[in-house]
Amino acid sequence: MIKMTKTKVLSLSMMVSLAISGMANANVTNKDILNDQMTTEDVVSYGLGLKGQRYSPLKKINTDTVKDMRTAWVFSLGGEKQRGQESQPLVKDGVMYISGSYSRVFAIDARTGDELWQYDARLPDGIMPCCDVINRGVALYGDLVIFGTLDAKLVALHKDTGKVVWKKKVEDYKAGYSITAAPMVVKGKVITGVAGGEFGVVGKVRAYDAKNGDIIWERPTVEGHMGYIWKNGKKTENGISGGKAGQTWPGDSWKHGGAAPWNGGTYDADVDLLFFGTSNPAPWNSHLRLGDNYFSASRVAIDPDTGKIAWHFQTTPNDGWDYDGISELISFDYKQNGKTVKAAATADKNGFFYVLNRKNGDFIRGFPFVDKITWASGLDKKTGSPIYIDENRPGDPADSKDGKKGTAVLAAPSFLGGKNWMPMAYNKDTELFYVPANEMEMDIWNEPGSYKKGAAYMAAGFTLKPIHDDYVGVLKAMDPKTGKEIWRYKNSAPLWGGVLTTAGNLVFFGTPEGYLLGLNAKSGEVEFKFNTGSGVIGSPVTWEMDGEQYVSVLSGWGGAVPLWGGIVGKNIKHLNQGGSVFTFKLPK
């Protein structure tokens, strides 16, 4: 039916795309996914391309025209589940696919906003996902819409009906696992990590056959654990991560090392590697696991065919601050002395921005992207390792055995990170990264008088505090070649949504106050502002349909920030929950 109406209104660009793809309503192929960034009529991957640059070559909406941008339609996710919409929409053949909070998926007519189907995962009682009920998006492959659930399953739905085609248990939710990140499809494989780093689990990246959900390989992200590959359905040993146990972990602490790759990954075809970020090591007390604790708080490059680790880069060795290394690693090329450098960049929770050689993980340069860093005085120029300030590491609970509260240490950034899960964007025209950052610090101390499951427990107590009086969130335009901040946009509440940038010299992102903002990519000036009525923590996308450029974003306050609060709580207490997709275009 959709096909029928569309053939009547074929535009020139549609004709061209038809000629290329052969037919409308085609299934999503590996090639479609690889070329996603340059094919403007669809968005078939998280990150608008597997590199995750979140850049679109579209420019009908630009700094001159964006002020006229109007809502084309609004879609409500409905029900009582009005919170935590962190998803990025995908668009294919005039249909938008989104995931909603509480493990829901919707297919929407991208022209009218009409719902085509909805899928609600039945969540079991007693699931304990760490940080709200969110989901960050779906993957498309063939005629399937694939996503991960809060009870740690992968579900593949038929794109036309929303009916389950296959479903696989990735991990046991009872052990504390969940999936919140968007899966990705590389070479016909669905690749996913898991969340649950706080429960002493072991992080793993897994690849499944996208067609039927059969497992292909499994790679633990903690040193010492065996990886596996399935050959003709047979589980075969595939090498221990890091070679052997006990090199960077004392005793048997590697057995429950954390390092969960909970924020998904990126991929670059030039070097044919997957890049996954890993969470902080477990348990929280760093004095119990002296050593670097591989591969926690790291970026790990994995071969998509074999599931073997090609290289790793650790941002926070022996982490003691909850600085997960889960920020996405974005591949990009730049010219220096006439040579093209195949680089990749990431803005870590720990406050430093890293530029790496994406072929081998070598450190090229690094610099702070937040105003205040207390835990390290800088990075080693050769290796990129942090130069620790020892007295600013949270204290050893062994020193407070008298049962008294330990001495508080001030640490910046806070455990919510200089940047958290929310993806930044890279614009190849301005050659700048647009980083959604938060300027917060925390007091952190040992709290012996606490309890866990009725047993005395040594917890860490902490207070979140804003660093500046007038704002917490800040979007920064950073030059990856010099480390210079080109401009900043300040926001009262913490930023918690992804960024999009376009050839129209624009940067789009949302705020918890409810605004979708369009900034001038070169100057940071506000060119567009629209209040969606609830906090925006999703990631915007843009695409072209019937010759018109569209911009879409989910609105719906939630996520990890309102679960914490502290003094920062006053900036967000008044924010209302919601659950809607807002879609914009220029008037005809």
Place this chain on the structure above:
Amino acid sequence: MKKINIPLFSILIGCCLIFSATAFSRSYDDIIESNEIIVAVYNDFQPFSYKESDKAKGIDIELAKAIAKQLGVKLRLRWVTADENVEDDLRNNLWKGHYIKRTVADLMLRVPYNREYSLSRDDIGELVHQHVHMFSPYHTESWKIIYNNKKIESVETIAVFQYYDIGVEVDSIPQFYLSSAFRGRMSKHTKQFMSISKAIEAMTVSKVDAVMGLSSQVSYFQSTIPTNNYILAENAFPMMGQQQWDIGMAIKADYRQLGYVIADIVEAMVVQGDMERIFAKYHVLYKKPDFYQEI
């Protein structure tokens, strides 16, 4: 049309009643009227609350049954997956509900009874536990080591664990203590397990020589091992902060009347020895809280 509407309407009312019974903690009067009390207990936590071929068993289950019986109402159990700390568990299960479902229980067991803890304040000066009332300590918990006497002659002091492997639960005080006390001299021999039952299992197949955990758990598991070469140690834990603490229960702060009624039931059980008999049934060492010491 009208004929269809009437049963539909009554179904709707039915739904709402069930919903209201679980979406909020309830007062004593409401519990009596509904003929049911909802009690929160931890999942899979031997010997306190666990399932054996789908039958609820354990010390806390028996206590919950006794309370329901004395109140003259039916017992409904709410099985709780533990969050990172008790504060989270109280929020998820007693006053606010977890954000997935937002349902709560009327009473939660195995909540620490400690005045300093119940009056603790958060970073902006608010009472952390203002929404709950903690009361009725029913036993005193502590740490205990169990060891294989075919491997270790005796455990006079914890110094022997510079030479012998000891199992602990991951992210627990015994793990903190054995990995860091005395400048980490025992850390090499400290082996982590996801639970105490897993550690005990490892001890019975000689993967570790001893286990340190909650006194109740360790004494219970001792009774489940068929051979008698696993001994409870009497050693001290020097340099350790909190060595013993009382375990009680909690209700939502608004329903003190419920608390008074339950406190009377529990006090009678402690004083008349019923509580100790429940513990003895599970071969668990029982220590009466100081709260009930006769003056």
